[in-house]
Amino acid sequence: MITLNKEIIVIKKxxxxxFFRNRVNEYAEKIKMGLLNKTKLLTAASELVRNMLIYAKEGKVICEIVTISALQTGIRLTFIDNGPGIADIDKAMTDGYTTGKSLGLGLPGAKRLVNIFDLKSVKGKGTTVSITKWKNG
Amino acid sequence: MEKIPILKMGGYLLVTIQVDLYDRLALNLESDLVNMINKHSSKGVLIDISAVNIVDSFMGRILGNIAQMSKILDAHTVVVGMQPAVAITLIELGLPLSGVHTALNVEKGMVLLQEKLLGDDTVITDDTDDNT
Structure with a gap:
């Protein structure tokens, strides 16, 4: 995967x-991503950025336009925080499981909305979630 | 502080969400609406989300909450104008918005609300008929 464009957005409040959602929207429009895929990407991004604010208080997101071939470009968002980490990733990826007060749909829902979903977490150190949505597909 | 305006029209409350919702704004709308229903004894709430580009699990939960809270306060809620892409995304996300009445546009939403209110009236007269 080759990165064509990269920007880091800090999330504190x-x-x-x-602002972050508008930026992602601009990126999606830049690569002419379709409305449905854009909506799915923005919704997944919204879920993950909320998780970051609730559980880690702050963090940053790396926004990239990535490509694997002349035909396939997409957007990769990497959410990085130094929060408490996730104790049980399998449980966290289950629909309806939450340690907070939400519906427990954020992580599994976000995964369903994107093409590539990668979650790494070390308890006490932080969490990194990377999602990629292709322009077509 | 940003605020989403709530318009009172007869027995109805109308809300058109034209801005990008963030969590605090959505929570304020929830409490403002419940207060307005109580203050004006409103019987129907119409929420237009045709300008909303994304509804994630939090916003979905707020819409569900508003519907349930207004129900307890004896008012009906109809959410209108959801964009097709938003509907598809909500279902894939795993949020079917059950318990929230929806209509395609404001006009159809108003008709639905009026029907619901008429329905309520019929139930009341039926009850008295049964008792006599």
Whole structure:
């Protein structure tokens, strides 16, 4: 996978989320991603950025336009925080499981909405979630 | 502080969400609406989300909460104008929004609300008929 464009957005407060979503929207429009795929990407991003704010208080997101061939480009978002980490990743990926007050749909829901989903977490150190959505597919 | 305006029209409350929702704003809308229903004894709430590009699990939960809270306060809620891409995304996310009445546009939403209110009235008259 080759990165064509890269930007780091720091998330510290709720209003940063609006700015972040608008940025992702701009990137999606830049590569002419379709409306449905864009909506799915933005929704997944919204879930993950909220998780970051709730559980880690702050973090950063690396936004990249990536490509694997002349035909396939997409957007990769990597959410990095130094929060408490996830104790049981299998459980966290189950629909309806939450340690907070939410519906427990954030992580498994986000995974269903994107093409590539990669979650790494070390308890006490932090969590890194990377999602990729292709322009077509 | 940003605020989503709530318009009172007769027995109805109308809300058109035209801005990017973030969590605090959605929570404020929830409490403002419940207060307005109580203050004006409103019987119906119409929420237009045609300008909303994304509804994630939090926003979905807030919409469900508003519907349930207004129900307890004897008011019906109809969410109108959801974009097709938002509907598809919500289902894939795993949030079927059960318990929330929906309509395609404001006009159809108002008709639905009026039908619901008429339905309520019929139930009341039926009850008295049974008792006599």
């Amino acid at each position: 709720e209003q940063d989320v609006v």
